Amino acid sequence: MKVSPCYLFSRSVEFCEIEQLDMMLPYMKGIYVLYQCYDDGHMEVVYIGVGLGKANGIKGQLMIHRDQQPNVWSHFSVFEVWDNITKKQIKELAGFFRHVYRQDPYAMRGAAETKEYEPLVRIRRLDLEDMSWRF
Incomplete structure (x- = not known):
């Protein structure tokens, strides 16, 4: 049996016009x-x-962006997940990236408001000076 090189993603296409x-x-x-x-x-x-x-x-979402924000973006990439990846897992992954980019003044301009990803806010935050990272 062939093993996929990616655990989450089955295929992708990048930088399409x-x-x-x-x-x-x-x-x-x-x-x-x-x-x-x-x-x-x-x-x-x-x-x-x-x-x-x-x-x-994804196509429907992209069409909405194209119709509502035609001058904000020019290219897109798509990363399709395997069938066994749940909607909750997809939302969490996207939430993580949005959380990371929320302070970037250039990224996420297409979002009405970029917020922290609430589940990441709720999990334990460790102080780097506290080296006992055991739970």
């Missing part, structure tokens, strides 16, 4: 990233989102 959106498969679940590409070719993360399958897959 917004015009390629119609080529996407419907109903994919996973994480997507919106970027703004500048004249010099560098890209900045604008938003990290989730698609949760049939009712609101």
Whole structure:
């Protein structure tokens, strides 16, 4: 049996132009990233989102962004998860990235308001000077 190189992700496509959106498969679940590409070719993360399958897959979410925020982003990447990855796990993964990027003045401009990811706020925070990291 062949072993996948990724535990969470089954396939991905990166740095696609917004015009390629119609080529996407419907109903994919996973994480997507919106970027703004500048004249010099560098890209900045604008938003990290989730698609949760049939009712609101990645393609549908991207189409909403395209229609509501056409000038905010120019490219996207999609990271589809395996079927056994739950919606809760996908939300947690995206929440982690949003939490990390929340203080970045350039990233997450596509979000109305970027907040801390509440479950990360609730877990134990350790002081680096306290070297007894046992629970």
